[in-house]
Structure formats: structure tokens, C-alpha cells
Amino acid sequence: MFQVLIVDDEVHAVRGLQAGVQWDKLAVDEVHTAHSLRQAQDVFRDRKIHLLICDIEMPQGSGIELTAWVREQYPDTETIFLTCHSDFSFAKQAIQLNSFDYLLKPVDYSELETVLAKALGKIKKESELRSFEEVHNRYHQLWEAHKPVVADRFWQDLIQKKLPAIPKTIGAAMQSAGLSYREGKYLPVYTRVQRWNKELSDRDQRIMEYALRNVLEEIMNQVEGAAIIPVHHDSLLTVIPVDAPIDQPKFRSDCDSFIQNCNQYLYCDISCYVGDPVQLHEMADMLYTLQRLEENNVTRINRTIFLGESKRGELRIPTAPLAEWAEWMKQGARDKLREHISRYLESWKELEGGVDAEDVHSFYQDFMQMIYFVLQSKGLQANQVFARNLLTHKPESVLRSLTALQEWVGFIVEVALNHIHSIEENLSVANKVKRFIAEKIGEQSLSREDIANHVFLNPDYLTRIFKKETGLSLSDFLQQSRIEHAKELLVHSGQSISDIALASGYSNLSYFSTIFKKSTGMNPLDYRRRSQTN
Numbered sequence: 001m002f003q004v005l006i007v008d009d010e011v012h013a014v015r016g017l018q019a020g021v022q023w024d025k026l027a028v029d030e031v032h033t034a035h036s037l038r039q040a041q042d043v044f045r046d047r048k049i050h051l052l053i054c055d056i057e058m059p060q061g062s063g064i065e066l067t068a069w070v071r072e073q074y075p076d077t078e079t080i081f082l083t084c085h086s087d088f089s090f091a092k093q094a095i096q097l098n099s100f101d102y103l104l105k106p107v108d109y110s111e112l113e114t115v116l117a118k119a120l121g122k123i124k125k126e127s128e129l130r131s132f133e134e135v136h137n138r139y140h141q142l143w144e145a146h147k148p149v150v151a152d153r154f155w156q157d158l159i160q161k162k163l164p165a166i167p168k169t170i171g172a173a174m175q176s177a178g179l180s181y182r183e184g185k186y187l188p189v190y191t192r193v194q195r196w197n198k199e200l201s202d203r204d205q206r207i208m209e210y211a212l213r214n215v216l217e218e219i220m221n222q223v224e225g226a227a228i229i230p231v232h233h234d235s236l237l238t239v240i241p242v243d244a245p246i247d248q249p250k251f252r253s254d255c256d257s258f259i260q261n262c263n264q265y266l267y268c269d270i271s272c273y274v275g276d277p278v279q280l281h282e283m284a285d286m287l288y289t290l291q292r293l294e295e296n297n298v299t300r301i302n303r304t305i306f307l308g309e310s311k312r313g314e315l316r317i318p319t320a321p322l323a324e325w326a327e328w329m330k331q332g333a334r335d336k337l338r339e340h341i342s343r344y345l346e347s348w349k350e351l352e353g354g355v356d357a358e359d360v361h362s363f364y365q366d367f368m369q370m371i372y373f374v375l376q377s378k379g380l381q382a383n384q385v386f387a388r389n390l391l392t393h394k395p396e397s398v399l400r401s402l403t404a405l406q407e408w409v410g411f412i413v414e415v416a417l418n419h420i421h422s423i424e425e426n427l428s429v430a431n432k433v434k435r436f437i438a439e440k441i442g443e444q445s446l447s448r449e450d451i452a453n454h455v456f457l458n459p460d461y462l463t464r465i466f467k468k469e470t471g472l473s474l475s476d477f478l479q480q481s482r483i484e485h486a487k488e489l490l491v492h493s494g495q496s497i498s499d500i501a502l503a504s505g506y507s508n509l510s511y512f513s514t515i516f517k518k519s520t521g522m523n524p525l526d527y528r529r530r531s532q533t534n
Helices: 011-020 037-046 063-073 088-096 109-159 167-176 202-220 248-265 280-295 322-331 334-348 357-377 402-424 429-440 448-454 459-470 474-492 497-503 509-520 524-533
Strands: 002-007 028-034 051-055 078-083 101-104 185-196 227-232 235-242 268-274 304-306
Touching: 002 011, 002 037, 002 109, 011 028, 028 037, 037 063, 051 063, 051 109, 063 078, 078 109, 101 109, 109 167, 109 227, 109 280, 167 280, 185 202, 185 280, 185 402, 202 227, 202 235, 202 248, 202 268, 235 280, 248 268, 248 304, 268 280, 322 334, 322 357, 322 402, 334 402, 357 402, 429 448, 429 459, 429 474, 448 459, 448 474, 459 474, 474 497, 474 509, 474 524, 497 509, 497 524, 509 524
Parallel strands: 002 028, 002 051, 051 078, 078 101, 268 304
Antiparallel strands: 185 235, 185 268, 227 235
């Protein structure tokens, strides 16, 4: 539906056009009127005017001036001029302003309707054309924006074997994803982060992984047809088109340089595993081979490793003297035990290619069996000694490299020894707990599990020990400590009651006041006033 504006300083002329034209047959649902240039401009500002019917000669601004303004401000509006004079200069100006038609008064309504129908038809076609162009542009922009996503989806489908291993099928899928298909071979490079050398939150780790991919993409930007494919949250597959055998020493040097930059700027240890050049339909199997190579690499970090150069040797790792270690642990020979374990694990690094993931898993199981045996001989259970996640969350990461295993074994030994001999030497776990609570007193989220993790004990076991030593439950002592801290702040600081509640570990002021009154017999404000008068 269209909106039309009639502009004429003669009121009767405007009314005649309103009444004489069959607007409904022209799909015009609103006909607006104005009697001067300023009134017409106001209508344009308030309405979407498709067609302007305008007298040329008007006081306070001519139709020519109005049309010039409309052409500048609302270029999609069509104009039909009406005038009493067949002056060529007017007609010339109307043509220059690209008006649709120029009619002489008095105008025949049937003739005007014919002209109006043509003008509105032109407006409709141009509107449809613009809509088509907008939709086309929008889809084009959407396609351009999603091309990387579509390309990633293709590579993911390829390495996950969701595409049949048929060259023609893969070629068609690749072209559908907007990628150029070539029948040659591709060199796969599997890159895996072995460990992060800074404590990172999940969010920070995702940022670093994103940065790692960006670095690789920048390096590969000059290689036409290369792709960087995320495999897991900490590993990437780089696929590089090759037409001839690669210069292996130079390629190794480039990979080593990349690894050094990752060490320095991305705070991680990382290795690159270079496979054999294969065609795309063989890529998923080659990736699987490289992943197995990575899983079995437990001694070499920050290295470039080519498939086939790492052959398992005849040498086997010497059996760990677990019986001796167990005896030293019972005796509390801390330095001797620590030195011997360290020397034993360091000796693995000298067996180049002779230690793999299977060896690490076997050692881990035997070592933990030894730890359980020693604890049992002391009348302790492992879940009483170690925090819950120490033996469940950690192993997945420590079994991936010898360095991580060394750190973890040392930590397990220290925790076990500290607990065994702190009990035997009557060292107070309660005092450690009290000191930790005093340090964390202002944290609302401080929980029994947090305290238990700090002293490396099972929460239920810690609660029993603490009550036995102090006569108080852990939760009662924590609340008592918070109230004592609040009392100190009320007496010796000028902080508001709400700030003191927060500083004492209470996020709810009402709850703090209730607990405080229950403990002291008065609310916080009365306690402060009383202390100031004494």
C-alpha cells in the first residue's frame, strides 16, 4: 500500500484531487495534504511518502524548491508536477529534478489516474528490486561470514570419518564448503600442548588455545590450501599441500622455532608430530597414527618428532625398588627417599625411545600400590589422607609426560609423609586448620572441603580429628572465628556494619546480625556502642 502527498496552495484544488481520483483502485491507503513548502516538509518527516503531487507555483517556496529538497532527503519518492502554465522553463526544471511527469491544470482525472498508476508501478518495481538486492547482499554477507565455519565443518567431518574415504566424494564436499580441491598429497602436522607452565583458569586456557591457533594460522597464511583443524581442546592438526618431498631439516627448524615461541609467549610445553604426506581420504588414519605416537611420547618435550624416526629400543626400564621405598617411607627417611625416586625417574630420560605410555601407566599402578600398602601399615586409608580430587583428577594429566609424573610422585610422597609423621610426632592438624581459617576468614565461599584440601585430608576424617583435638566441630569453630573477627573490627575500625559483615565472611547483613546476637547477646551496633563507652 502507498502513501501520497498532495501539495497546492489552492485548497479547492487539493480537495478536488482528493475526491476526484479513485485512490483505492491504485492501492493508495493514505492521501496527505499540505498547502506550503514547510507543511509538506513536516509531513515528510512524519510519514513515509511514496509519491508527491505538487503544484509548481506557490507562495513561500515553489514546488521546484520542494522537489529539490525531497530529491536530496528522500530520493526514493517520485514526483508529478501540476501547473497552470505550459512554460518550458518549468518543464525543463522538472526534467532536471528527475520528476516522473508534468501535467497541466485543469487535469483530467482519468488521465491523472493513468499517470499515477504508472508512477506507482515504477515505485513498486524499484522497491522489489531493492528488496531483492538487500536479501542477496544479506545472504552473500552471511555466506562470507560463515565460510570459515563451513570450512571447519568439512575438516572436522574428514578427520572424524564422517565422510566416506572416497576421493570424489571428499572433493565434492570440499568444493561445497567453498574450498579448492586438489588431488595431490597433504602433509599432516599434529601439535599437542604437553603442559601449561602457568596456572590458568578454564577461560584463560581457552584464550591461550585460541592464540595458539592464531599463531599457526599466521604462519600458514602464505601456504595456499593449508588448514588448521582443532582436534581436542589442547591439540591441532595442520594440513599442508605438498607437491614434492619436503626439506626435512628446514621443516624441523621451522617447527622448532614455532615451539620456542610457544614456550616464551604462550607459556606452554608443546611438541609437533610430523606424519607422512597422504591424500585427503587417508588423512583420518594418519591422524590416528600421530595421536598414538603422541600418547607414547612421555620423555621428550618441546620437540619436533617425525613419524618413523622414533623406534622403541631393546632396553627396558629397570624395575623400581618399591620395597626399599616403602621401608624408607615408614622410617621417615624423607631426603633419602626423595633423592632415590628422583634419580630413578631421571634415568628414564637416558633411554631415548625406550619409555612409552605403557611403562608410565605400569609404574603409576605399582607406585600407588606401594603408597596404599604403607598407609595401611600405619592404620590409615588413602581417602583419609588425600583430598578427593588428588587421586582422580590429576592422573589423567600426570600420565602424559615424565616431567608431570615426576612432580606428581614427589607431591604424593610429601603429602603421605607429612600426614604419617605429623600424626606420629603428635603435630597438631587443628593448628594448621586454625591458621588457614584465620588467613581466609573474609571469604564467604570458604568451605569444609577447602579446609580439608589445604591439609590434604578427607573432609569427614578432618572433622573427626579436629573435634577430638578442640572439642568443637569444624563448622562451629569457623563461625566462632568469624564472630571474633567481627568483634575486633567493631571495636577497632570505623567500618560500617555491612562492610564488617562482608569482611567477616557474611554476604547477608540480616543473617550476620542474627548470628552475632545469638553469640554475644546483643546486635553489632549495640556491641560497638558498649565497647566505646567502656
